[in-house]
Amino acid sequence: NAGVTQTPKFQVLKTGQSMTLQCAQDMNHNSMYWYRQDPGMGLRLIYYSASEGTTDKGEVPNGYNVSRLNKREFSLRLESAAPSQTSVYFCASSVFLGGQETQYFGPGTRLLVL
Amino acid sequence: TQLLEQSPQFLSIQEGENLTVYCNSSSVFSSLQWYRQEPGEGPVLLVTVVTGGEVKKLKRLTFQFGDARKDSSLHITAAQPGDTGLYLCAGARNNDMRFGAGTRLTVKP
Numbered sequence: 776n777a778g779v780t781q782t783p784k785f786q787v788l789k790t791g792q793s794m795t796l797q798c799a800q801d802m803n804h805n806s807m808y809w810y811r812q813d814p815g816m817g818l819r820l821i822y823y824s825a826s827e828g829t830t831d832k833g834e835v836p837n838g839y840n841v842s843r844l845n846k847r848e849f850s851l852r853l854e855s856a857a858p859s860q861t862s863v864y865f866c867a868s869s870v871f872l873g874g875q876e877t878q879y880f881g882p883g884t885r886l887l888v889l
Numbered sequence: 890t891q892l893l894e895q896s897p898q899f900l901s902i903q904e905g906e907n908l909t910v911y912c913n914s915s916s917v918f919s920s921l922q923w924y925r926q927e928p929g930e931g932p933v934l935l936v937t938v939v940t941g942g943e944v945k946k947l948k949r950l951t952f953q954f955g956d957a958r959k960d961s962s963l964h965i966t967a968a969q970p971g972d973t974g975l976y977l978c979a980g981a982r983n984n985d986m987r988f989g990a991g992t993r994l995t996v997k998p
Contacts, residue, residue, distance in 0.1 A: 815898075882929065
């Protein structure tokens with residue numbers, strides 16, 4: 776049981792390049808999330824998917840697109856990377872336990888846009 | 890401005906000391922969670938508090954939810970180097986969860 780896995784772990788892009796961040800979970804969770812973490816800003820939600828086939832915008836969706844490929848996989852795409860997108864990106868999945876939502880996070884992808 | 894303000898931003902103490910970190914907001918939350926994040930890893934959930942005034946204990950960690958459900962505190966007794974990490978609070982309201990920026994704790998042996 777690997778939990779939430781993310782690839783790649785590190786990436787350097789030039790401004791204008793595109794890339795896709797991959798996320799997969801093996802816990803059979805319905806909900807999945809993409810966050811970015813910046814110093815002094817905490818975790819901010821980019822997009823989420825409440826179930827397979829649905830996606831919704833979070834707090835900071837501009838410049839990103841997502842795909843919920845199946846129940847296990849949720850990818851985040853940067854079509855034209857900008858330096859402002861330099862950040863650490865975390866994927867998470869969640870389950871309700873005892874009436875409360877518990878999120879499980881992946882190890883993160885560190886992205887530098889030059 | 891952050892919806893959830895955490896203080897202090899940084900804290901460095903000696904092993905064996907006690908400490909309290911805070912998570913404050915002007916908004917009311919249906920629940921509040923505390924996470925610990927170690928370098929190079931994702932956050933890991935420590936606890937969820939739901940009821941105003943609720944106190945939960947996890948070994949040497951004590952979590953309290955404010956009576957008005959706007960704030961929370963985390964108290965660590967006899968801190969150990971293994972407690973080193975970034976402590977994040979997250980508040981849930983209207984199916985939306987918002988995170989604070991965190992308190993970075995260093996416990997020196």
